[in-house]
Amino acid sequence: MKAVREVLSGTKSLLVGMRLTLREFFKPTITVQYPHQTLPMPERFRGHIELKADPETGRPACTACKLCERACPSDCILVDGAKREGEKKKSVTEYHLDFTKCSLCGACIEACPSDAIQFSKRYNLASPTNDYRNMDLVQRFQDRAEKK
C-alpha cells in the first residue's frame, strides 16, 4: 500500500512540475537581444578610466602626481607631465593605460587628489588590433573634446 501511495505522490510531483513549466512557456522571454537591443548602463558602471576636464581650462585636470600609478595593484598606469608656462602645478602630457592588466578596482580613482579620472561607460571593446595594451588617454581625451 505504501508503494502505491509513493507511486501516486511521485506522479503528482511530476505533473505539478509539468504544469509549472507550461506556465513559464507562455510568459514573455527575458532575453535582451543584444546587439539589436541594448540595456542602459548604470551610473556607476566601471568601464576603463578616462581623463576628466578641468571646468575652468577645459584641459585634463590631471597634474601627473603619479599617485594613481603607485596605487594601482596591477602596474597598468604610466603618467608623465610637465609644468606649463605660468602654472603652479604640472599638466599631464602622457597617460598610458594597459587595459589588458586592469582589474577595474578603482584604486586609481580613489587615490587621485585632483578628481582627474573617472570610469567611462565603454563596454563594446572588442577590437581586431591590439590597441588596449597601450591606451593613450590624453589622445582619447582630445578626441572626445573634438567630437563635442
Add this chain to the structure above:
Amino acid sequence: MSHLEPFLPAIRLILFLVGTVAFVGLNAAYLVWVERKGAGRFQRRPGPTEVGPQGLLQPLADGLKLMSKQLIVPPGADATLFRLAPAMVIAPALMCLATIPYSESFFAPRDLNIGLIMVFAFGSINVMAIMLGGWASRNKYAIISAARVVSQNVAYEIPMLLVVITLLMVTGTMNLNDIVRQQGPYIWDWNLFRVWQNPLMPVTFVIFFICMLAETNRAPFDMAEAESELVAGAFTEYAGMGFGVFFMGEYANIVVGCSLATVLFLGGWQSPIGLFPGIWWFFIKMYALIFTVVWIRWTFPRTQFYGLLNLSWKILIPVSLATLVLTSVVMKLPLLF
C-alpha cells in the same frame, strides 16, 4: 484522365513513398527546430532567431554544417557495420510509417491485418542498430553505453507490448485502419476513454507513452547519450552526417511513436468537426503529443540507470500485467450474467 487509370496505383505508390521519405526528412530536420524553440520558450528565452525568420532556416544551417564534416571511420573499427548502423536506425522508422493510417482515403496504406505487429517488429531493429553502432566504434565507452541502451530498450519493450496486448483485446483487430474506424469522431469515442472494456485505459495510455519515451532514448531516460561515462555514448565515434543520421533517426522514431499513440488511443484521423480533411486532425494530435515529449524533456532531470530499470521492472510491468488481467476479467464479465 482515363488513360491514367491503369497507372493510378503506381502513381499512388510513388507519391506515398516520396511523401513518407520527405515527411520523415522534414520532420527530423524541423523537429530539431521545434525542440530548440520549445526549449527556449520553456526557459524564457527565444531560441534560434538569427538564421531566417524565427530561426526557421536553422536546421538547414545545421544540416550544411554536418554535411561539410569529414566522415571518419576510426582505425580498427568494423567499417561495414559502422556505416550500416545509421542507415539501420532510419530505415525501420520509414517502414513503420508506411503502415500508419494518416487519413481515411488517399493517404491510407493498404489494409494490413498485421499492421500493429509490423510496427513493433520494425521498431525492435532500432535497438540492434544502436548496439551495432556502439560495437562497431571499437570504443570502450561506446560499447558500455550501447549495452546500457539495449538493456533499457529491452526492459521497456515488455510493458509496451503488454499494453498493446491489452489494447488488442479491447479492439479485437491488429489492422490499424480498423482500429481508427472503431473510434468515433468525438473525444469520448476515443480508445483512451473506452473504460467499459478496460477500466484503466488512461493508465494504459500513460504507460504506453512512458515506454515510448524510453524506447526512443528521450529524456528523462536519455542517460545513454547524455551522461554516459563522460563522452557522448554510443555515438562518440560518429562524425558529421553519420551523427546527423542517428539524430534524424531518433526524431523519426519519436514521430512513429507519437503517430502510433494517436492511432491507437486518440482516434487517428477522426475529427469532431469536419473542417479540414482527416489528415490535418491526425497531424494536430500527433504534434500535440510531440510537444508533450519536448515538454517532458525540458522539465525533468535525468533518472539514474538503475532507477530507470526499477521503474520498468518494478512498477510498469506489474501495473500493465494487472491492467491486462483486469481487462480480460471485465471483458468476459457480461458472459457470466
Add this chain to the structure above:
Amino acid sequence: MIAPKDSPAGASSNETFTLNLGPQHPATHGVLRVKLTMDGEYITRAEPVPGYIHRMHEKMGENRTWAQYLPNTSRVDYLSAMTYTHAYVGAVERALKLEVPLRAEFIRVITSELNRISSHLVGWGAFVMDLGGFTPILYAFDDREKILDLLEAVTGSRLTYCYYRFGGVANDVDAAFLEGCKAFVTHMRPRLKFYRDLVTDNVILRNRLEGIGPVSADMCRRYGACGPVLRGSGVAYDVRRAEPYSIYDQFDFEIPHYPQGDSMARYNVRMDEIEQSLRIIEQAVAKIPEGPVMGKVPRVLKLPAGDTCYATEAARGRLLVRITSDGKDTPYRVRLRTPCFCNLSLFEEASQGMLLADALAFMGSLDLVIPDIDR
C-alpha cells in the same frame, strides 16, 4: 547505490582501470582533475589533483600593499566575492582597531547576504543542470539578474565587486537600492516555492539525491568540512553564530541543518539558507540608520607587527583570513583558509564504491568552486 565490499564482478575485481575526470569536464565546474580508479562501474579510488588554476593569491599578498590586495580577494571565490573581501577588510580593521560606521556595517550585511543568495542560485542551478534538468538554471539566473542589477547600481560591478574599503564601504547606497532590496525579497519568496514545487519535490530528483554520498558529522570533523556540507550532516555550525562578526548578532535568523548527511540534505540546507538570507535582508533594510559610510582611516596603512585573523561565513563555508604583518606597508603573509579545499577532501573517502554518475551528483552537492580550492 553502493557496491558491497566484495565487488560483484568477482574474479575480474583485480582489473581496475584509471579514468581521468579530466581538467576539462562539464560537471566539475572549473578545472579540477580527479583520477578515478574504477572497477567496472564502481569507483575504487578517487584522487583529486587540484592546482590547475593556482594563481598564487597568497604570494600576491606579499607583493602588494594592504589596499592593493583588495581586488584579489574578490577573485578567489568569484561567486561569493563580497564575503571574501569582508574577511580581509575585517582582518585589517581588527589589526588597526578601526571604527566602522554603523551604516556601513548594515550595507555590508545587506550586500553580503545578496551575494550569498546569488551564489546559492548559481550552485543550485548548476547542480540541477548536472543531473540533467536544463531549465531551472535559467530560472535561477533570471532571479540572479535582479540581484546583480541591484549590486551593479551600487558598486558598478556585477561579479567581482571591489566595494568594501578599510573603515567602511566605497560608495553610499541610495533609497532606490533599499527599495529594490525590498522588492527583491517580495519577488523571491514565491520563486522559492516555485523551485520547491518544480525541482525539490520532484520524484526523479529525490531518487537521484536521497541516500547518495552519506557524510557523517564525524567525517566532516576529520576533514575540516564546513558550510552547507557540515550543516547537511546535522551540525548547526555557522560562523555568524559561532564567532559573530560585523553586526550579525543583531539579526534574528535560523541555521538550517538536516541530520541525514546525504546529497538531499545539503541541497535542502542551501535552499533554506536562501530563505534565511531574505529574512536578514528584510531586517537590515528596515533598521539601517543614516550616517557616514566611511570611518577614519590613516593615510598610509602600516599595521603593527603580529598576526590577525578574521573569519566569515562565505556561501561555501567558513573562510578564515590570517594576515601577518612585520610593520611594513605590505603584508608579510596573507593566509586564506578557504572552505572548498576541505570540502573537496571529503570526496576521496566518500566516493569509494560509488557509481560514477552518483559521484558526480555528490560532487555537485558539495558546491565546489575550483579557484577557491587552488587559490
